[in-house]
Amino acid sequence: MTVITHARRKSRLSKIIDTAGGVSVGKALAQAKANLEALRPRSLQEVSDRVAELERLAPPSTPEEGVERLAIAYRAANGVIDSAGPFDLDDVCKVALGLCDLIDAVTPTRPFDWRVMPVYAQSLRLLLLLPADASAERAQVRASLDHMVDVKLAQS
Amino acid sequence: MSHGLAEALRESAVINLTGAVTMVVDDSPFGLDITASALLGFGIKTRYACPSAAAAMEILQDQAIDLLVVDSEMPDVDGYGLVRWLRRSGLDPNAFVPVIMTAAHVRRSRVSEARDCGANFVITKPFSAASLLERIVWVARDSRPFLEVGEYFGPDRRFRAGDPPGEERRGDVLRRARFEAEKQAAASAAAAETGE
Numbered sequence: 001m002t003v004i005t006h007a008r009r010k011s012r013l014s015k016i017i018d019t020a021g022g023v024s025v026g027k028a029l030a031q032a033k034a035n036l037e038a039l040r041p042r043s044l045q046e047v048s049d050r051v052a053e054l055e056r057l058a059p060p061s062t063p064e065e066g067v068e069r070l071a072i073a074y075r076a077a078n079g080v081i082d083s084a085g086p087f088d089l090d091d092v093c094k095v096a097l098g099l100c101d102l103i104d105a106v107t108p109t110r111p112f113d114w115r116v117m118p119v120y121a122q123s124l125r126l127l128l129l130l131p132a133d134a135s136a137e138r139a140q141v142r143a144s145l146d147h148m149v150d151v152k153l154a155q156s
Numbered sequence: 157m158s159h160g161l162a163e164a165l166r167e168s169a170v171i172n173l174t175g176a177v178t179m180v181v182d183d184s185p186f187g188l189d190i191t192a193s194a195l196l197g198f199g200i201k202t203r204y205a206c207p208s209a210a211a212a213m214e215i216l217q218d219q220a221i222d223l224l225v226v227d228s229e230m231p232d233v234d235g236y237g238l239v240r241w242l243r244r245s246g247l248d249p250n251a252f253v254p255v256i257m258t259a260a261h262v263r264r265s266r267v268s269e270a271r272d273c274g275a276n277f278v279i280t281k282p283f284s285a286a287s288l289l290e291r292i293v294w295v296a297r298d299s300r301p302f303l304e305v306g307e308y309f310g311p312d313r314r315f316r317a318g319d320p321p322g323e324e325r326r327g328d329v330l331r332r333a334r335f336e337a338e339k340q341a342a343a344s345a346a347a348a349e350t351g352e
Contacts, residue, residue, distance in 0.1 A: 004304040006252075013176055013222045013254050013296045022172025023199055025165050025289070032197025032285035039186075039193060046186050074261075078229050081260035082187045085282030086194070093282045100261035154335030 036086045046083035047092065048128060050076045054099075054121040059114035070112055074103045080124065091142050092127050095120065098149040105153055116148065165290055172199070173292070177220065179204040181212045181238065182227040182258075191225055191258070194285045198292065209233035209241075216242060216250050223292065228259040228270065228278070235259075236266070236273040243274035243309040251309075252302060254295035258283065274310025 023031075053076040060066035080096035099120045106112045123141050130137055178195060180202050182188045192202040204221070206212040209230060224242070228235040235257055245251050257275040270278050276295045279287065300312040324330060 001306055002304075006302040006304070009249075009252065011222065011252065011254055011296070011298075012220075012249070013173075016175045016222065017171050017173060017293070017296045019172045019175070022170050022174065024167065025169045025171060026167035028171065028198045029167075029285055029289060030197075032194045032289070035193040035197045036190065036285060039190060042186065043190075075229070078260040079184065081281050082184055082190075082227075085260075086190060086284060090282065097261055104261070104263045104265075150331050150335055150338075154331050 040087050043083050043087045043089075044128070047080050047089070047124075050079040050083065051121060051124045051128065053079075054117065054124065057117055057121075059117075066112065070103050070106065073117065074100060077103070077120075088132075089127075091138050092124060094142060095124055095127065095145055098145055101149055102152060113152070116152075119148075120145070165286075165293060171293065174199045174201075176200050176222040177203050178223045178225065179206060179212060179215065179221045180225045181206045181209060181230070181235065183207055183230040184227070187227055191288075194288050195225070197285060198289055209235070209238035212238055213241065216245070216247060220249055221253055223295070224253055224255045226255065226257055226275075228257055228262065228266075235275075236269045239273040239275050239310075254298065256288075256291050256295060271313060272308055272310075274308065276311050 054073060057069050057073055060069050077096040077099045081093045081100075084092045084096070099116075102116065103112060123145055126141055127138060130141075178200050180188055180191045180195070182191065185207070188205050188207070192205060195202055200223075204212070204215050204219070206215065209226075210233060212224075212226070213233075224239075226235040226238055230238075233241070239255050239257065242253070242255070243251055255275045255277075257270070257273070257278045258281060259270065259278055260281045262270050262278075262280070276298050277291050279291055298311065302310060303312050324333075
């Protein structure tokens with residue numbers, strides 16, 4: 001196969017970053033964290049809205065409906081990770097990631113087990129309600145879901 | 157982290173990103189706000205905040221940008237499609253612009269697409285402000301040549317040969333190992349019970 005190599009030109013970004021002025025990395029990070037912190041209340045609302053979408057998803061009655069609802073669930077779970085991401089809601093993100101993994105593992109011979117959808121929705125809701133310092137309870141929710149994902153995916 | 161990058165990210169190191177013409181593409185309005193807020197902290201005012209790949213393509217045809225931050229999951233044309241189009245667009249200098257792709261979850265069927273679309277780096281969410289800044293500095297200093305190989309056009313994908321450094325972090329490998337360990341433990345317990 002032919003390989004054509006274009007010598008790397010210095011991007012404008014690489015020149016800009018070293019120009020005079022600017023801020024220290026420490027200040028930039030502190031400002032970014034402060035900016036993100038202002039979005040925390042909206043983040044929690046967004047995550048709650050995405051969880052509500054999961055809660056509303058009933059098992060499908062036809063295969064076509066199943067494909068459509070799984071796409072909705074996948075988008076909602078992605079939305080949970082998007083919205084919760086920078087706000088120290090790691091366990092919420094990991095639970096949503098587990099649901100994405102399960103949906104992604106669906107094949108024609110291994111359909112999605114719709115019994116897990118309410119389990120995920122309720123677990124995410126519970127994690128949103130539990131106080132941040134309820135580490136043992138939060139870990140227990142995570143562990144039981146992780147185990148379920150392990151069992152379901154390890155056999156693939 | 158390479159020594160050079162670690163040095164560039166010292167708390168006291170100074171960076172100037174205020175002049176960087178930046179485009180953020182995400183179909184989620186809140187996702188756009190999160191990325192733009194973090195960038196603003198670094199001194200980057202997002203010039204173009206696009207809710208779709210189509211809106212981004214229109215701007216990219218006419219306006220030169222210095223940095224593109226794009227989400228992978230979007231309806232219609234997704235982030236991979238947008239970057240592939242950009243790299244093959246022949247637009248100068250945009251076809252060579254540093255691209256950071258963000259992804260909440262990468263489907264197994266799309267891992268190769270994530271690798272082959274031509275992005276300089278894919279960041280998986282959740283990401284912190286620090287990891288985003290680290291990657292911006294990284295792509296700014298990225299000196300890999302661009303390659304055209306078959307359908308691929310983008311930065312050289314070869315980083316280094318050999319296994320990934322550090323402890324195993326691949327989810328499927330870890331999951332299988334845990335599952336096998338549990339199976340083994342259950343089999344041992346059953347054997348002990350039956351006195352075999």
